[in-house]
Amino acid sequence: MRSASIAECGHEESNAVKETQLLDIHDLVVHFLREEQVVKAVDGVDLRVKPGESVGLVGESGSGKTVLSRSIARLMANAVIDKMSGQVVFQNTDLLSLSERELERRRRKSFLSMVFQDPLGYLNPTKRVGRQVAEALPPELSRRSRRHRVAELFTQVGLPGDKASLRLYPHEFSGGMRQRVLIAMALASRPRLLIADEPTTALDVTVQVQVLNTLERLHREQDMALLVITHDLALVAELCDRVYVMYAGQIVESGDVETVLSSPHHPYTQGLIASMPGQRRRMNKVDGLVGSVPNLALLPSGCRFRSRCPHAFDRCEEMPPLMPTSTGSTSRCWLSEPEAEGEDPS
Ligand SMILES: Nc1ncnc2c1ncn2[C@@H]1O[C@H](COP(=O)(O)OP(=O)(O)OP(=O)(O)O)[C@@H](O)[C@H]1O
Numbered sequence: 204m205r206s207a208s209i210a211e212c213g214h215e216e217s218n219a220v221k222e223t224q225l226l227d228i229h230d231l232v233v234h235f236l237r238e239e240q241v242v243k244a245v246d247g248v249d250l251r252v253k254p255g256e257s258v259g260l261v262g263e264s265g266s267g268k269t270v271l272s273r274s275i276a277r278l279m280a281n282a283v284i285d286k287m288s289g290q291v292v293f294q295n296t297d298l299l300s301l302s303e304r305e306l307e308r309r310r311r312k313s314f315l316s317m318v319f320q321d322p323l324g325y326l327n328p329t330k331r332v333g334r335q336v337a338e339a340l341p342p343e344l345s346r347r348s349r350r351h352r353v354a355e356l357f358t359q360v361g362l363p364g365d366k367a368s369l370r371l372y373p374h375e376f377s378g379g380m381r382q383r384v385l386i387a388m389a390l391a392s393r394p395r396l397l398i399a400d401e402p403t404t405a406l407d408v409t410v411q412v413q414v415l416n417t418l419e420r421l422h423r424e425q426d427m428a429l430l431v432i433t434h435d436l437a438l439v440a441e442l443c444d445r446v447y448v449m450y451a452g453q454i455v456e457s458g459d460v461e462t463v464l465s466s467p468h469h470p471y472t473q474g475l476i477a478s479m480p481g482q483r484r485r486m487n488k489v490d491g492l493v494g495s496v497p498n499l500a501l502l503p504s505g506c507r508f509r510s511r512c513p514h515a516f517d518r519c520e521e522m523p524p525l526m527p528t529s530t531g532s533t534s535r536c537w538l539s540e541p542e543a544e545g546e547d548p549s
């Protein structure tokens with residue numbers, strides 16, 4: 204997992220526009236070119252996060268979650284982009300419209316930070332952890348406030364903030380502690396939004412719980428919005444207010460976590476829930492998922508889930524739009540149309 208401080212994004216304290224959405228992604232498209240094929244990793248995604256809200260983004264491996272989260276901050280280095288369009292409005296500024304120079308200028312004073320998984324770790328092995336966190340702080344701070352703030356950040360993420368601990372090197376820390384260092388770095392700029400991509404996947408279960416509790420506490424105490432990206436619906440249930448379910452580059456369902464988990468509309472969401480440990484018996488009418496996400500360079504026409512869907516019918520050859528459901532969520536499935544609901548699809 205690594206952390207990166209991303210962009211200040213044009214926030215003016217005096218801005219008269221009342222901020223109802225902290226992050227407002229509209230019709231985001233990110234297509235790559237790979238071996239002369241177009242990989243539709245993100246294909247027309249809308250996603251919103253309100254100030255102080257905790258939002259989950261779930262989906263199986265290869266559904267486009269990481270590409271989506273990295274595109275928010277335009278961290279698509281080395282990718283061969285075929286098409287990138289849409290809007291990523293963060294604090295009233297469209298990040299996609301900024302020039303590289305402008306984006307870079309804002310990077311140091313970030314109100315948006317990311318923590319993401321990386322098996323090799325992105326901490327510099329030759330630098331003391333305290334120094335690495337200090338380097339993520341705004342440059343104008345004095346030495347004294349810098350030292351004080353690093354100790355404060357360490358304590359906030361549940362690490363000892365004493366001088367001796369700050370002088371340790373990354374290899375002298377455990378995996379969970381290193382992740383906390385990365386979270387501390389991400390928090391250095393006091394972000395209004397923290398994007399955490401698979402923040403706990405590489406950790407053992409006890410450490411996972413500790414790191415999640417830390418994120419939850421920071422979200423609550425500092426009114427920091429969270430966008431949590433994960434395979435794990437149980438984690439979303441624990442941590443999030445709302446959830447977006449992503450499949451093959453598209454959002455297929457979204458809504459309040461409680462609503463979506465108790466009354467999932469999209470067969471993919473139903474499958475994800477049925478695949479959760481301990482759910483199979485409770486949801487005996489729904490099977491877990493069979494097969495895997497299609498190749499994003501060779502997508503079928505119509506509904507992208509239809510080859511795996513137990514309820515597929517003729518109309519699925521046409522792509523369904525995201526539509527409002529009877530429970531207040533949205534679902535990209537023809538069976539979620541008001542007149543279709545209540546019918547037995549099988
Ligand atoms: N730089 C790139 N060039 C070409 N294709 C890419 C690039 N980065 C990602 N992809 C493709 O985009 C698709 C989505 O990948 P992504 O990493 O976003 O999935 P994910 O949902 O995060 O999966 P996981 O849960 O395994 O992390 C995959 O098919 C992947 O191969």
Ligand SMILES: [Mg+2]
Nearest residue numbers: 268269270400
């Ligand atoms: Mg990923």
